[in-house]
Amino acid sequence: NQQIILAARPTGMPDERHLVLQEAPMPEPTEGEVLLRTIYLSLDPYMRGRMSDAASYANPVSVGDVMTGGTVSEVVESRFDGLEPGDIVFSHAGWQTYATAPGKSLRKLDPKAAPIRTAVGVMGMPGFTAYVGLLDLGQPKAGETVVVSAAAGAVGQVVGQIARIKGCRVVGVAGAEDKCRHVVEAYGFDACVNYKDDDFEAQLDKACPDGIDVYFENVGGKVFDAVMKRVNVFARIPVCGRIAHYNQTELPEGPDRLIPFMGKVLVKRLMLRGFIQTDHIERQPDFLKDMAGWIQRGQVKYQEDIVDGLENAVSAFQGLLEGKNRGKMLVRVAED
Numbered sequence: 001n002q003q004i005i006l007a008a009r010p011t012g013m014p015d016e017r018h019l020v021l022q023e024a025p026m027p028e029p030t031e032g033e034v035l036l037r038t039i040y041l042s043l044d045p046y047m048r049g050r051m052s053d054a055a056s057y058a059n060p061v062s063v064g065d066v067m068t069g070g071t072v073s074e075v076v077e078s079r080f081d082g083l084e085p086g087d088i089v090f091s092h093a094g095w096q097t098y099a100t101a102p103g104k105s106l107r108k109l110d111p112k113a114a115p116i117r118t119a120v121g122v123m124g125m126p127g128f129t130a131y132v133g134l135l136d137l138g139q140p141k142a143g144e145t146v147v148v149s150a151a152a153g154a155v156g157q158v159v160g161q162i163a164r165i166k167g168c169r170v171v172g173v174a175g176a177e178d179k180c181r182h183v184v185e186a187y188g189f190d191a192c193v194n195y196k197d198d199d200f201e202a203q204l205d206k207a208c209p210d211g212i213d214v215y216f217e218n219v220g221g222k223v224f225d226a227v228m229k230r231v232n233v234f235a236r237i238p239v240c241g242r243i244a245h246y247n248q249t250e251l252p253e254g255p256d257r258l259i260p261f262m263g264k265v266l267v268k269r270l271m272l273r274g275f276i277q278t279d280h281i282e283r284q285p286d287f288l289k290d291m292a293g294w295i296q297r298g299q300v301k302y303q304e305d306i307v308d309g310l311e312n313a314v315s316a317f318q319g320l321l322e323g324k325n326r327g328k329m330l331v332r333v334a335e336d
């Protein structure tokens with residue numbers, strides 16, 4: 001059994017000093033548990049937060065523990081009624097090749113219904129985040145302009161496509177030319193602008209001639225600042241993530257901008273709302289039904305970025321924080 005443990009808490013970008021690959025004994029299931037073989041490990045930005053002991057909505061991983069993570073796994077031994085060897089399940093087995101888990105904590109997947117890896121992507125947590133964040137918090141109406149950052153990523157690509165389904169003008173923001181092209185050509189975004197271009201703000205003006213009604217916030221930083229200059233009265237801003245700041249070690253210098261920011265919140269009557277997808281679990285059945293239908297009808301497409309081998313998980317995770325991924329980031333830990 002191989003596992004990657006959190007050996008030390010990182011400052012800035014995590015690397016192999018903080019995330020250490022080690023051999024461990026094969027775990028054995030007790031009564032009510034199953035032994036799982038990891039097939040796909042999902043890599044997600046929230047994992048950076050779990051490496052830090054700063055106060056958050058979830059407890060950090062303890063130093064010395066296996067890094068947490070959602071997985072698609074195969075049952076190889078079962079001491080739980082209702083799961084058999086060969087069954088494929090969604091679990092939280094973490095960054096390791098084998099794990100045990102209580103059978104009742106696992107969700108069985110139907111490999112005939114959808115590719116199994118979509119359970120950690122478009123049909124799983126990132127897709128669900130896009131669904132509740134956009135529909136319940138963003139409340140987009142036909143004809144409105146929706147802007148989404150990290151537009152080509154796991155959450156962003158789904159946000160834009162749902163907004164299109166709802167009849168909105170959809171503008172993506174991403175950090176690479178090919179990502180911008182992809183979201184327009186493959187997902188039907190109306191436009192996508194590259195925040196790394198010198199004329200980014202002029203491009204955003206051109207892409208949003210009627211201002212911005214919904215901003216699905218994934219990144220913070222300069223993208224947030226640029227969007228805030230262009231929001232319309234009564235705009236809604238679901239605050240989903242702030243990835244530009246996850247590796248930040250100190251606050252930027254400069255004037256305190258809180259007072260003008262709160263002035264804008266008041267004058268424009270903005271609705272900013274942070275959310276964590278786990279708080280909206282009652283919407284899961286609606287999500288699964290809607291998303292399955294949209295995928296079947298070709299209204300939602302998706303892109304995955306798959307890296308082979310647990311030994312490549314650390315560099316893949318660094319790439320995710322640097323924008324190297326093209327779509328939902330996954331590690332294929334074993335053949336499916």
Ligand code: NDP
Pocket residue numbers: 044045046125126129149150151152153154155156173174175176179218219221223239240241242243244245275276277278320321322323324325327328329
């Ligand atoms: P992505 O697949 O979008 O990958 C992360 C992307 O973030 C990178 O590809 C990169 O794209 C972008 N990025 C990285 N650094 C910066 C930066 N400095 N400025 C702007 N963009 C940057 O990840 P996910 O779709 O899984 O997650 C997107 C966001 O959603 C994250 O902030 C995550 O924390 C959040 N999230 C929140 C949840 C919740 O419940 N609230 C649940 C799930 C995710 P680019 O090339 O465009 O820079």
